[in-house]
Amino acid sequence: MSRYILDARTAVPHFPGIGRYVTNLSSALIPLLAAGEELTLLDGPAAAQPVETSAPATPFDIRRQWRIPRLLRRLRADGQALYHSPYYVMPYRPGLPTLLTFYDAIPLRFPGAVPARARLFFRLAATLALRASDHVLAISEAARNDLRSCFRVPASRITVTPLAAGAHYKPQPAAEVGRVRDKYGLPERFLLYLGINKPHKNLPALIDAFARIASPPAPPLVIAGAWDDRYPQPKQRAAYHQLGDAVRFLGPVNERDLPALYSAAALFVFPSLYEGFGLPVLEAMACGTPVACSNTPSLIEVAAGAALTFDPHSVAEIRDAIVELVEDGPQRAQRAEQGLARAGLYSWQATAAATLHCYRHLLGNLREG
Template sequence: MSVFSWPQCHPAARVRHMQKEIQVALKRAQLIFTDSEFTRREIAAYFSWPLDRILLTPLAVSADYYPRPVTTIAPVLLRFGLNFASYSLFVGTLDPRKNIDLLLDVYEKIPNALRQRIPLIVVGFEGWNSEKTRARLSAGERAGWARYLNFVDEALLPSLYAGARVFLYPSRYEGFGLPVLEAMASGIPVICSNAASLPEVAGSAGALVPRDDVDTLYNVLIQALDDDSWCAKAKTRGLEQASHFSWDKTAAATLNAYKLAYSITL
């Protein structure tokens, strides 16, 4: 839905193509499956679809995402020159919708000694219109408080999550927000925006901050970097929240949706 609600965050050609294809598909569809209640209601409002024909099939995470002791992830951290619980992590494509520039704004405000001790680590492909963000990351790398790892093999991601001090996800719009769930399942505190579907995924376990609010994000992040008690409580809440999502539940919801679709055709 982001090509409709946030078209400014995509190339114009992609917006035209996706808007056309989605509307063609909707004309043929009997039911719509979607992975968040937020998107379900957004689709209903935008396209005037009845809610009972838009079915919720939430996502889950791989069993590879779970809390790991430092001894098991040390080889991966060593490969990237990282120390256990000594970095903030973002995982996602570098593009305007992900709002990585907000993280850079915040990190530029953090006292230098603290940001040198716990740098910002960014993982993900360079996406559309990311040149300025990439240049700012490079400046942070030269200053010693940021690292851009680009694409990281999926097999290594669980260790990168599990080794982080905190996971940061200030996205302006998400249809679900799978990295937030991956981080919570890994036992890592999550700070994310309160935009779109993210409150639904993070629940009360995540520290939700207003979208584009530098000061609030700064204050919450400082607490996460300084306060071990806060982090311990956030980890416990995150693991509990992540346990509510499973592929078994997703499979059951999807199967029921197909049964309903089949009954409509009879």
Template sequence: MKIGIDIRSTLKQKTGIGYYTLNLINGLAKVDPENLYFLYSHMRLFDFKKRLPDVPAPNFKHRTDRLSFRPDLKMNDMDTFHSSSYDMPKFKSAKLITTIHDIIPLVYPEGYPSEVLNKLEHNIKKVLNESALIITDSNNTKKDLTARFGPKNRIDVIYPGRDESLAPIDNKKKASDYLKNKYGIEKEFILFVGTIEKRKNVAGLIEAFLDLKTKKKIPHLLVIVGMRGWGGDAAFRLASNSNLKNEIIFTGYVTRKDLESFYNIASAFVYPSFYEGFGFPIIEAFSFGVPVVTADTTSCGEIAGDAALIVNPEDKDALREAILKVIDDDNYKKKLIEKGFARLNLFSWKKTAEQFKKIFYEIGGQNESKKN
């Protein structure tokens, strides 16, 4: 069977979708040595800003469109074609499978221009009509799609795997010394990782932290790792206007080495987001053995399960008490950490790739059992 995969998101500076696509093809290379995979890209001649990723196995080949954006012609000999993009033209014979990671702008539209929202809605309607199958990262995104657009076609949920390149550092003192030298961090700290934007509820986290510092006299710092996004100014103002502003550290974007160090040393990870399509930082924290407090809204509670302390992110008192519990109650913290490690079994790229392989056979019109 010929299977096409859209890898355009991997060619330049990678975002979440680019890493998703790379992890997917690497996972498929490990579980499927039989089928032929063709990796679709669009690159003009002498385009030195883009770079093709290495093919992960002999049954994977690049198929690069150098003249015009016509994947419907370049890839129409495929049995099935997968993309995470909404701009695919309609194929004559290849069956299209589309992953919709989230519809955050449509569900949480504050800050997005109307023309952007209208275009996104139009493109998603087109994808829903032309895809043989839709895949989402979470049941929550599936629910949002169905509620907004109706059950037009089949939607399957396939959890992505965790980033296994992020790994705990055996020598915690080394990580601690590194953070001290680079960021001046010498105390225990509570950690948040993500873009600093309104829907992430960073301002709510800061309010809860300031309450704990004032009323409970906790010794911890609050470390906020991530770039400034839309609506994030409120969080910065809240911190800068406080007489405890030196207890709150905004790092901005950090390298993966720095991120590993932060996860390794954190006393707790708090992710009180109002809306998420998946919530990768939650499982990253699990993999480092950090106890997690997260929201009961959207996909956060779904991904965390019973391995985190779940709270209503609108309830500042509940958030404050949850943070206090995970940093003060050692027995409870230990139980959460154990459950977090167990929860990671749900999120592996091998498992994700195996589920994709079965779908490729099903949608591509072949029965896997007949091949073996």
């Protein structure tokens, strides 16, 4: 028996990205398992339906440092086992071959995004997690490069396993688009940003750029996603420019509604200064929406020419990219077609297959399942 233990204790609302990663990865892994292989989730999401085991400590409970390793030893009792942590807060002496998923180095690459204490905690916890891990999964080549430059992790210990849009991210029928448009009170034509409002997302620059094209009127700008009140600058910029209803702060959107929200948008704009991957760009492309995004390493990697890119530090370039795609219908159609093709190259099945190969390699089982 080869048991692969995926720690799902951080698959909670506080970490929505990790929750989606664990759910999508585990669901795609299960059909790939060979006879004698088993996936075990520690407090995993019910949608995945592998074997689940209740963990004896929450992710941030200091007792996890000895309770989780004891549980892992029990789970290993009937054969080989490995431990896969999707987060750097983990037991640092797990006692099993260990795999870690690494997403980004935002606290180090963009220190203004987090307080000094949080930066210190990230560096310490990530360093301990990397030392405890036999191998690391990076979600992009950009994340892999950050591992090497920020933490000096050898290339031989890193495998890139990209994220992917869920299968439900695809162009939506008119009835579904209409339902979501009515639910959120959206106009027939609008520009869309989806994501949080932390400083590295660069929303003040997007609003400054949009203000420069408000006359003649551009389609309204809809900013959707969870809002952190510690960072009021985007709303302050919109008020400063007196944009009124031209900028709509939509707040969180139900996961079920996201494909139709993307599909309804005339253009998706993503001005982020730093991303470990840039999943919203891929999701928008998968829904057939043309994309304008930053020319940062991970976004160039994900979009690969399908999106119109700009320097996120230049308000003028952001403005020009929006105007170009708003006014150029043929280019919008071309970008949408290219985006669909690009998004089709990513799948959770491929990511799961690459992850399973790492599992088998770590356990010394090199046979193909």
